[in-house]
Amino acid sequence: MASLPEGALMQRAAAGLAYAVIGHLRGRGLGGAYGKRIVLLVGSGDNGGDALYAGALLARRGARVEAWLLSDRAHAGGVAALKAAGGHCVGLDTPPPSGSGGSTSGAFDVVVDGIVGIGGKPGLRPDAEAALALLAGIPVVSVDTPSGVCVDTGEVDGAHVTADLTVTFGTHKPCHLLDPAASACGTVQLVDIGLRLPTPAIESLExxxxxxxxxxxxxxxxxxxxxxxxxxxxxxxxxxxxxxxxxxxxxxxxxxxxxxxxxxxxxxxxxxxxxxxxxxxxxxxxxxxxxxxxxxxxxxxxxxxxxxxxxxxxxxxxxxxxxxxxxxxxxxxxxxxxxxxxxxxxxxxxxxxxxxxxxxxxxxxxxxxxxxxxxxxxxxxxxxxxxxxxxxxxxxxxxxxxxxxxxxxxxxxxxxxxxxxxxxxxxxxxxxxxxxxxxxxxxxxxxxxxxxxxxxxxxxxxx
Known part of the structure; x- marks a missing residue:
């Protein structure tokens, strides 16, 4: 791992995430990325960076990608990459683009949840809850884990994302296996990005x-x-x-x-x-x-x-x-x-x-x-x-x-x-x-x- 250039793991994760989103769209009969409307919910952590870089890859394949930045500390490199690929970023104080009376359920084909990473606490901040409410009814792809669940115990305490697909990296996390959080993950897709993994506290037989x-x-x-x-x-x-x-x-x-x-x-x-x-x-x-x-x-x-x-x-x-x-x-x-x-x-x-x-x-x-x-x-x-x-x-x-x-x-x-x-x-x-x-x-x-x-x-x- 020490020989990898800086940011290599995030780039691998972003590529795996982007292709998983494309697979999800195709699985719903919508074809590939071209012309699809994708919104990224972006927090301050590495999951937000994964979402932004994946959004850049999707934009380069013809998707219309918009990132809603839920923090003023969004990953700078990811923001720059998305903008360079033709994507757009809006902040918390920017109104949603649909003009549909407070709901954007018809404005996007998929939501990418990059709000909170594996180090986050259970529950969601009010601004994240509000963003999710605006996007209610749109299929969600979560980055690594559904935001708001307890990653290490599988417990839920407060608001959280309920995903249709969760794309995780390296290995499954406890919340992917343990209920009630596992019920919020939808289908879990594992992407190998070359991590060295510790001895697990939770495991599942194959x-x-x-x-x-x-x-x-x-x-x-x-x-x-x-x-x-x-x-x-x-x-x-x-x-x-x-x-x-x-x-x-x-x-x-x-x-x-x-x-x-x-x-x-x-x-x-x-x-x-x-x-x-x-x-x-x-x-x-x-x-x-x-x-x-x-x-x-x-x-x-x-x-x-x-x-x-x-x-x-x-x-x-x-x-x-x-x-x-x-x-x-x-x-x-x-x-x-x-x-x-x-x-x-x-x-x-x-x-x-x-x-x-x-x-x-x-x-x-x-x-x-x-x-x-x-x-x-x-x-x-x-x-x-x-x-x-x-x-x-x-x-x-x-x-x-x-x-x-x-x-x-x-x-x-x-x-x-x-x-x-x-x-x-x-x-x-x-x-x-x-x-x-x-x-x-x-x-x-x-x-x-x-x-x-x-x-x-x-x-x-x-x-």
Whole structure:
């Protein structure tokens, strides 16, 4: 990096941004840049500079570009480049050009948001809010992050941009992955500009990562060496939870599946491979267990093996369990567990997943649109799962997830890896089974094996 000329990174970012804007216009059926009307919202930071230089590139391709300078400290080189390319700059006290009674929604084809960079605080100043109000209804491309969100936590506090496309540089930022800010990013497009990247505090698995984590049978392996997962789930009230959890576990990832509970006959009728009580390398408890949840947890905990704790068994927790564990609450369950407001947890999932992981000395998988997975080890990056579909919000899907994670845990994965790989596979299976439409939990379970088969070849660089 030291050998790069001054401003080289900004020029790379600006070029990537300009081509992303052109791609966005074409994606909307508007063709390329020529003749298009583009407005830049420019703050005082480097994001404003990126927007200005990108605007200059777009102007040279025939776009009509106008920059609204929301600060008297706009990037001088970027302003000069835009003007030299035929673009125009207006300040805060210059009225909008459309003469349309205070709205410019018909005056531009796209807005480029370069108001606040990654060092900005959550929320927007009144002048930025006013500019956005004038441009309401016009598609927005944000530079690096939507202005006004908290970049490092994914939280929102006050006004912020809601983008159709966010063009980021070097690597994804936490706000691109973590809700609620991730919902404001729209589509996220990553541009490599040659940055040297630090070890992340937040990460997201991709297909190749999951392929490297999924356990593969050794040539001399057998059903016991591949892991035995046990499930103490379901009840007379909720027998379907048992069947769904077992279906999630019985995908071939573990060598054997055991089931203990009141739905035994029904489970074995649909899964003849499943056997009864005995030793296991991991236990799954709680899904649909009703009044038996506490005893299921107590038994599994006494076995001394790793646990997946879901649903009803979460209510029995009051501190660390003394064995490796994965807790799988949704926001409401976590709210009850740690006595916090559900809305607060949904607004700050990163904070509360970390808090619960520390309090219970367990991996916490906080379910949501972007499932957040935190380890009790503060040096382990939090993982955010990005696979899935909104159709996955259906009864029983969490039961399938618990069984799937249990099978990975029994097969030897560390709790953080079992939880995050399980969440990725679960979401990918839902997308496959859904095919863009409704899906049931049973359909998700049935699609897991197909997703595993579709994973890329394991990297020879990893053991």
């Amino acid at each position: 297909a190749a990562d999951v392929a490297d984590l999924v356990p593969r049978p050794a040539p001399d392996g057998h059903k016991y060496s591949r892991g035995v997962v046990g499930l103490r789930v379901g009840s007379a009230t909720y027998p379907g939870a048992a069947l769904l959890a077992v279906s999630g576990a019985n995908t071939g990832l573990a060598g054997m599946v055991r089931y203990v509970g009141t739905a035994s006959e029904w489970v074995k009728r649909h899964n003849p491979e499943v056997v009864g009580d005995g030793q296991a390398q991991a236990w799954v408890v709680g899904s649909g267990s009703a009044d038996g949840a506490n005893s299921a947890l107590a038994f599994a905990r006494a076995s001394g093996v790793p646990l997946v704790i879901d649903a009803d068994s979460l209510r029995a927790l009051n501190g660390p369990l003394g064995v490796p564990a994965i807790l799988t609450p949704h926001a409401g369950e976590l709210a009850a567990l740690i006595r916090e407001d559900r809305g607060e947890i949904e607004a700050r999932p990163l904070h509360y997943a970390r808090l619960a992981a520390k309090r219970f000395d367990a991996v916490v998988l906080l379910k949501g649109r972007r499932t957040t997975i935190a380890s009790p080890d503060p040096d382990t990056p939090v993982r955010v799962n990005t696979t899935g579909t909104s159709w996955l919000a259906t009864a029983g899907s969490g039961d399938v997830l618990g069984g799937l994670i249990g099978s990975l845990l029994a097969a030897g994965l560390a709790p953080i890896d079992a939880a995050s790989a399980g969440a990725w596979l679960h979401g990918a299976a839902a997308t496959l089974a859904s095919a863009g439409g409704p899906v049931t939990a049973s359909g998700v379970a049935a699609a897991i094996s197909a997703v595993i088969r579709s994973l890329p070849a394991v990297s020879p660089l990893r053991n």
